[in-house]
Amino acid sequence: MDFFNVKTDSEIIPATPELFAIVDPNLSHNETDSQNQILMFWYNSTIDDNEKLRKIGIIQGINEFTKSFTTNDEQQEQGQQEKVRYIELDNQLILFDIWEDKYQVILSINLTKIKDENAVEFIQNDISPITFLKKLINQGYNEFKLHNGTITKISQTLNSNDFKEFLNNWWIIWLKNLQLEIIENGVMKLYNGFKKSSSYQSITTDLSNLFIFNTNKTNFENYGLIYTNNKLSSQSQISLLNWIEELDNYELLNTQGLILSQVLKTPILTSGQSNGSTQEIVYDPFKLVLNTLSEVSKISGVTAGVNASVNGISSGINTINGYLPNVSRLPEWMGGGGGNGGDVNVEEEARRQGYEPIENAEEHEKYLIGKIDGNIIKKEVWLDNDDDYELKKYNVVVYQKDDLLYLYVLDDFNGDLDDGRYYDELKQKFNEISTQLSIKISENKGFYFLIYDQFHKSIESNLPNIPTFDNEEVNDLKYFHDLTSSKTQSQYLHRELIKILGTITPDQIETLKRTKNGWWILRLLHQGKEILIIKKWSYSNGVSNKTNSVDPIRERIFQNSTSLIGSIGKDAKIWLDDYLTKNKI
Known part of the structure; x- marks a missing residue:
């Protein structure tokens, strides 16, 4: 059936996620404790625990059954870099992955359903190709690790109930952000790399682990990383820069967007005007998070992330592994004090409660993470380096000067991060570096190109988003x-x-x-x-x-x-x- 030639009276139900689960089979030893293996579970309707186990068991069985049809050559060809398997059914697409060599991940998608009086048909050509969906899963996991560390590390820090709640909270938000169509930079997601500007250049500086990213999209050929000097592993560089690029895609390169552990892509529909006019689509990251997640303030044992006083985000805001502010300590305008965020104007509520929201002032140079209006705001990320490849906690300082974004990665134990004078010195160094940079906007070409450097993991391209x-x-x-x-x-x-x-x-x-x-x-x-x-x-x-x-x-x-x-x-x-x-x- 041609999607564009269906009858006008046909009923079309768009493709949607049906199930998402993270399972550790090692936690179940018999039927009586089989529920222990389910670490995270989401379904598009309410079901009991027995039904959860039944659905997971059926999908696991199908997966094991299909493995028997895979030849040894095919298994070797897939290799370690392509562990995501998939199964295509008449009405569903099921994807599997393995994280950290033990966590089974299942994503089930209901295909688009077209129903008329004579027939029912399911189509797949209106969603992303399977290879693209695989990359979205990989990207989600890399984003999780960047802000939270590994799942194994978190499981060793929190008790069982808090651990499962933590995973459910984070991945439910991820699901709400998951878009099944081809989006953003499209085919570039297939490459394990980061966007590099054609204006990439060398400079002289004593700052290590520094990244400078050009956000000017006048010509996408110039967009991307223009300088770096770092000792991080390739995957950590990719995760860090892809996060910045994705924030930029959704106009969230601001303090509020940076302190959160996810790029909130889902638009929020505000109530329409009193005359019933069309609803306006706006992005409100805090409202989305605080209306979606259950109370997370009871989760303790891992605190990090944001330190600021009431001029912006209230004093003592904690984040759980850099994930979410502790709701009980937030001002009411951000969902604290027992509130759930509500359907309110964020800035108006902030001022009513006596807080001054962080303004996205149109300044030519300013800290987005660092010293802001006399307060120090921190952002923690989990990265590894080429020496030991062990994820460790770092702090990233983010400074914006015109179209350039300076990302400076420092050890978490660096005491200078609590000294406001240190940020004044850094600002001077960043401004000195800017005098060495020269960016010439490339001329538009009569064709598009993409170059993937397999060694440096960089992507040069003039393909627009x-x-x-x-x-x-x-x-x-x-x-x-x-x-x-x-x-x-x-x-x-x-x-x-x-x-x-x-x-x-x-x-x-x-x-x-x-x-x-x-x-x-x-x-x-x-x-x-x-x-x-x-x-x-x-x-x-x-x-x-x-x-x-x-x-x-x-x-x-x-x-x-x-x-x-x-x-x-x-x-x-x-x-x-x-x-x-x-x-x-």
Whole structure:
């Protein structure tokens, strides 16, 4: 059934998560204690404990059954980096993962259901490809570790009930944020890497574990990391920078967004105006968290994160492993004092209670995490380095100067973090560094590119993020190639890229594909780098869009080309030749 050709009277039920669970089978030894193995469980309706065990048991059984059809070669090909398995049923998609070599993770998704008077059909083409969904699960776990440490470490700190409540609280929020369509930077999520700016450069400084990130999106080629000098492991760098990029995607690069342990993507629908007009979509991170989570103040034993006085966030706010403020100690405007946040205007309530919310003042330079209005706000993260690969607690200072974001990672026991004068000295050093930086906005190209450096785990690209909506002025998407304005066109392209990358074998050094709507995609390997060049051929200006005729000259380009890159165009060929010879764009 074609999704766009269904009858107008058909009932369409969109795809949604049905079940999410984290299970440790080692905690169950017999039927009487089988419930102990369930560490976290969410279902889209209320069920009892026996039904939970039954559903988990059925899914585990299906998973074990399908393993018997996997050959040894296939298992070796998957390797340790691709542990997420999946099962496709008529009406469901089930994904499995293993965390920390013992925690079984299950995500079950109900596929989109289309029902009319004659038939019922389930479709999967309106959600992300399976490889993309796998990456969302991996990204969720990496985000959890960044803010909280490992699940094993937390289990050793909290008692059993508090441990399970902690996991339920965090992952329920994650589920509420989970979007099943292709979003954000799309195909880049398939690569285990971070966004690197084409303006990357060297500077002189005595600060180690420093990252400088360019947030200017005038040209996405310049967006990303422009400098770093650090001893962190590759995975810690990726987790830290991906977190910053995701915050930026949802306009949450502010103090409130940074102190929370999740990027809250879910829009909150505010009540419409009294005349019944359309509801307004706004992002209110605190309201989402405090209305969703149960009381977490009773969880103790792990405190960290934010230290600030009443000028902004009240004195003594704690976070549990950097996760959530202790609700009992929050002012009422943030859900404390026994309140649940309520449907209120956050800033108005803050002032009514005598608190001054942290303002996102449009300053050219300011601390987002650090010394703010005379108070010190801290943010803890869990990272490891290349020496021992053991997750340890660090503090990250975040300073913003124009479009540049300075991330300075320090040991958790650094006593200077409590000294306001230290931040004044750091600010001076950051400003001195800025005088060494020179960022020239790249010219727009007639094609898109992506370069993944497998050694440094960096991604250079001018592919823009997928828009959250379609530009209403775009009437004919078939001939439209501005990905910044067309969500439909952008999602289609990213889906095709994901599909192509999933079918390429390691021995294919150079591959050229053409999509149905005119995108040409060249993929090649060169000295540890994977390069994609993407271009859309326009139809001839002299040919009506209503015909299927294309420019015959362009038709002959591909037929007569002596190389695959020549098929895409002269500009792309010159750019690639320059990169391959100079290893510089």
